[in-house]
Amino acid sequence: MAKFRAPEPFSGGIFLTYKCTSMCRHCMYACSPKWSEDWIDVKGAEKVLTILSERLRGKYPSRSNTIGVNYGVHFTGGEPFLNFELLLKLTEVAHSLELPSLFVETNCFWCVNDKVVEEKLKRLKSAGLQGILISANPFLVEYVPFERIVRCERIGRKVFGRNVIVYHDLFYSQLKRLGLKGRMSFEDYLEFMMKKCRGEIPLALSFNSVLPMGRAPYKLGYLYRRYPAKVFFSESCRRELTREWHVHIDNYFNYITGYCGGISLGDARELDSLCEGIELDERPVLKALLESLGSLYEFAVEEFGYRELPEGYVSKCHLCVDIRRHIAKQTDRFEELNPREFYKHLE
Template sequence: MEKFVENLKIERLFSGGVITNYYCSSACKHCLYNSSPSWKKEYMTEEMADKLFKTLRKFGVYSVHIGGGEPFLNFEGLKKVINRANENRIYIEYIETNASWVENEDEVKRRLKELKNLGIETILVSISPFHNEYIPFKKVLKLINLLKEVGIEIFPWVEGFLPEIKRFDIEKTHPFSEYIDTFGENYVKSLPLRYYLTLNGRAIKTFEEFFPKKSIEEILENSSPCHELNSKTHFHMDLFGNFIPNPCVGFKISIDDLGKDLDCKKYFFVNMLYTKGIHELFRFAQENFGYEAKKGYLLKCSLCFDIRRFLVLEKNVEAFDFGPREFYEQY
């Protein structure tokens, strides 16, 4: 394999989140991490949480958010993660939830009070057509009311969707197609900007039929080294001890390797893209594995994902810097 000269080295971080689990109560069409109920029911251990929070402090990060998957699917595990954050003096900015777990009001209030006692001040409540496909809006409203009762701040993401969601029966779920039928294709085209979406992960499949595609020639001609891999903001660290640059989902860098020049063999594909870009990954997959591109893609990240998915699922390429494998399977 070819050796690259200027390997990636991640030396400083600014803001990010912790993924406690990838399994989820829904399989939303916008999900960056391809979360779904089909993932293995694995959750971050106390030992891994301690290691992550110590790493965050080492790299100058003193506050993070907690997300998933759905973090509340293992409430005892969530509390253990928060306790480790507190021990390491890492402030939890907010915890994300889709409210799918909201059933008995007394039980929900008990959980919220426990979180408040652990220092949690804010909960991000997901509000969108994507979530409404799996979660009746009644649950979301119930959670919002109980958060107010308990005295925890609400971060509604995104509050602007309330008018259209409330046009439907709040007791039921509503498929994405129902929103399209009701509001039209232009409504769908507005969603990425309204939700501040990164068009990666499952969002690629959802939106590629609504937006014009770029030809493979245009993408390759305009490609440059993928310095997004060195993103220091809105990164994530997951339950397996992986650092995931924003927006480069499906790549993983061990938190043990942060601050080092990434080894060219261990991180063959990361360094390939960081130093040479998507055209080099395309050439590699085409010449070594017979990869055939589609006619067009939303953007270079769509092409990158398609190549990696081909290598992982069809050619069973085992690369340290690709994964988790389920990310590619749950698309």
């Protein structure tokens, strides 16, 4: 196979930045306050939003007024509210292009009082935003006081009605039951869970809630069973890399599928050409991933002296990201390993 066709998007998230006020242990995109202060460029964003509006046309009911995690278009990061004026501007652009189910995802760090929250959400709604996704989990409350999350949910419902998603409900209800005020370490959360609702731990920390990719294997891997690399050798990532139902475009315009942080299929401003086909001979890491994890491992051992982790891996994505990080430390010649900074902020 010489060429690989990037999937046509059905829905997507636009990163305003990778910079975040938090450094959550489970972050798939390794966001943190340490990232460069880089923001998506408005002209480029206008271009990708225009492309998305063309590609999504006809795929949604007209005047669709519902939002969903993998539905429509959302603004994300990193933390979009770190640059509220940019978020507002992009919302106006997306609304003028009639992009469906437009919402923003936030960690609520900015929800310091009712007035600020109501004012910002109303301004966004007037600009065309249809809803909000509020993150709630034990990794985030290590950084953001829980009452800010509760405030955002309360006022969000006032402004957006039913178009408020709390992600994820199970964690939110646990943190409420705990009566949490302020922040809490993940270790304290685990202690609470062990005492009060031990039975919920397997579900709460299952790979349905915590995707074992990005930063999670490094920061939470100790909680999970590990396997030798060869257990994952026969798996391929074709399904994830060709998944059209939800893509991301970051602030460097990397076209990212499968929630696979640090893997770029190319420049989203040139989506037509990506969908026509990407030359795989120029992207050996991507080529290997489409074949099998075993091919990637072999390539990394032979070309870059990769050594298997003696403690093993929690998932195929753990093996994948560890190999990619090893390669990215040695060379910047692979365009598919972007953005480069992702590999610096995993731990």
